[in-house]
Amino acid sequence: MSKEISELNLPDDVKYTDDHEWARLEGENLKVGLTDYAQDQLGEIVFVEMPELGDTFEKKEEFGSLESVKAVSEMYMPVGGEIVSINEELSDAPELVNEDPYGKGWIIEVKPGDPAELDLLMNKDAYLEMLKGLE
Amino acid sequence: MESLLYTSSSGRQCLYVELPITDYREALELQRSIVAARNNHTLDCDVILILEHSAVFTLGRRGGLDNLTVSETFLEKKGIPVVHVERGGDITYHGPGQLIGYPIIDLRTLRLSVTDYVSGLEEIMLRTAADFGVAAERNPKNRGIWVGNSKLGSIGISIRHGVAFHGFAFNVNIFLEPFCWINPCGLKEVGITSLSKALSRTISMRQVRRRIRHHLSAVFGFDLVPIKVADLQDAAKKLVLQAAMK
Numbered sequence: 001m002s003k004e005i006s007e008l009n010l011p012d013d014v015k016y017t018d019d020h021e022w023a024r025l026e027g028e029n030l031k032v033g034l035t036d037y038a039q040d041q042l043g044e045i046v047f048v049e050m051p052e053l054g055d056t057f058e059k060k061e062e063f064g065s066l067e068s069v070k071a072v073s074e075m076y077m078p079v080g081g082e083i084v085s086i087n088e089e090l091s092d093a094p095e096l097v098n099e100d101p102y103g104k105g106w107i108i109e110v111k112p113g114d115p116a117e118l119d120l121l122m123n124k125d126a127y128l129e130m131l132k133g134l135e
Numbered sequence: 136m137e138s139l140l141y142t143s144s145s146g147r148q149c150l151y152v153e154l155p156i157t158d159y160r161e162a163l164e165l166q167r168s169i170v171a172a173r174n175n176h177t178l179d180c181d182v183i184l185i186l187e188h189s190a191v192f193t194l195g196r197r198g199g200l201d202n203l204t205v206s207e208t209f210l211e212k213k214g215i216p217v218v219h220v221e222r223g224g225d226i227t228y229h230g231p232g233q234l235i236g237y238p239i240i241d242l243r244t245l246r247l248s249v250t251d252y253v254s255g256l257e258e259i260m261l262r263t264a265a266d267f268g269v270a271a272e273r274n275p276k277n278r279g280i281w282v283g284n285s286k287l288g289s290i291g292i293s294i295r296h297g298v299a300f301h302g303f304a305f306n307v308n309i310f311l312e313p314f315c316w317i318n319p320c321g322l323k324e325v326g327i328t329s330l331s332k333a334l335s336r337t338i339s340m341r342q343v344r345r346r347i348r349h350h351l352s353a354v355f356g357f358d359l360v361p362i363k364v365a366d367l368q369d370a371a372k373k374l375v376l377q378a379a380m381k
Contacts, residue, residue: 002248019296041248047197065196065221070253070278071292071299072196072222134243 002040005131009036011102015078015121018130022102023078023121026109029085030118032078033106034066034097037131042068045097048090048107056082059117063108066097075107079117085109147181147245149238150367151359153344154186156231159193159218162186165364166300169239172368173298181245182367183351183359184237185344188229190313192217195225195291202226202318215313222291222301226317232308232329234343236351243297245355253278253290256303259350260288263305266346269333285328307331307343 014022020038023030039045047067057063059080066073086108090096097105112118122130154162162184172178192203192215200207200217202225210217229235236259242252257273260280264271264287271280271287280288288305306329314327330338352359 002250041250043250049196067196068249071249071294073249073294074221074296076296134246 003036005037005128008040008131009102010124010128012124014102015118015123016127017076017078017121019076021075021078023110023118024102025118028111030079030081030110030112031106032108032110034075034101035127036101038073039098039101039105042066042071042073044069045094048087048094048097050086050090051083051108053083053086056080056113066094077110078121079110079112080114081110081112083108084111146356146358148360149181149183149240149355149357151348151361152182152184152364152367153361154184154364156187156189159188159191159216159229162188162235162237163218163220166237166239169367170295170298170300173239173241174296178368181238181240181357183357184235184239185347186235186237187231187233187340188235190215190228190230192226192228192313192317193222194219195222195227197225200226203316204318205316210316220293220301222293227289227291227304228313228317229304230309230313232306232310232331232340234305234307234340234347235302236305236347237300237302238351238355239298239300241298242294249292249294249299252299253292255354256290256292257288258354259347260303260305262350262354263343263346264288264330267330267334267338267343269330282328282333285326287328287330287333305330305343305347307338307340 014024016022016035020035021032022035023032045066045068049065051063057077057080060076062074063077064075066075087106099105169178169182257280261271269282271282274281278290279286288303290303291301292299293301308331309329311327311329348359351357
């Protein structure tokens with residue numbers, strides 16, 4: 001059973017993409033993960049396909065994928081940039097994406113090529129409006 | 136979830152393309168181009184491809200060749216290719232006599248969660264099996280539909296910007312021996328079955344295609360519009376126009 005929109009955990013301190021990822025500025029880098037809505041939709045995550053450290057991607061380019069017991073879902077860059085860190089813990093514990101999507105379940109850390117791209121992402125209210133549009 | 140799915144009466148138009156036995160890679164290219172058109176909105180309606188594949192082994196994203204129990208040389212001699220694809224799951228086999236459904240569906244506009252969508256695909260196969268007198272079931276741990284410990288129908292889904300592709304594979308008359316050359320879907324200690332095997336008689340693909348089509352429409356509330364693959368682009372444009380004029 002999927003969560004109701006009112007039950008979703010949507011923190012204020014991250015930005016959101018229309019592919020249901022979040023990005024949080026930590027120092028100069030962006031931490032990126034999956035939103036509570038997306039993890040709930042996909043169900044139990046069983047495998048995370050990661051990029052290599054040092055890979056660079058354009059905004060919106062596919063950087064990896066998540067496999068749940070139900071499906072594989074691709075993940076896309078919220079901004080263009082270089083992969084400077086990946087969450088190694090997910091190889092043994094992919095379920096962290098479900099359990100703590102904005103914390104221990106983070107996926108990659110990106111050094112943005114153009115920090116201004118961050119301003120194009122949605123804030124919580126805009127993302128919430130988008131989710132309501134999907135209902 | 137159940138109520139959402141099975142009382143659905145949205146009557147959304149969905150293009151329905153029946154293909155003959157098709158090479159896996161050819162069908163994959165067709166799927167990818169439809170997904171791309173769906174993603175960039177040159178195609179604004181869903182499409183379902185129904186077909187059979189010529190013999191092929193496919194590997195999902197996680198798939199290594201560990202679950203292949205014969206050598207690649209052996210497969211080469213048999214003329215069976217091994218193809219890597221973006222769907223979920225491990226190695227599997229496809230061949231003539233297995234009915235394949237590739238719904239290329241924007242889950243967002245259909246307002247379906249991935250979980251509900253997969254349940255819906257299972258439901259279509261369960262109902263079709265029941266039409267032929269085979270009582271199949273879901274398995275809480277593994278996707279697909281099962282008769283006892285044997286898999287009758289499989290599911291492998293991929294999602295690109297909210298558009299689902301790949302789909303289901305339903306064993307009708309398929310020659311089962313090649314499944315013995317792998318541990319199907321990476322699962323050891325399980326078997327594989329088909330409608331024909333379960334019933335000890337040959338089942339007509341044509342009849343199964345008809346029942347699958349009926350249940351696809353009933354379970355997802357689709358108004359299926361049959362078209363030829365060559366007319367796909369034109370038909371899509373017309374539907375968009377019709378919708379705009381309403």
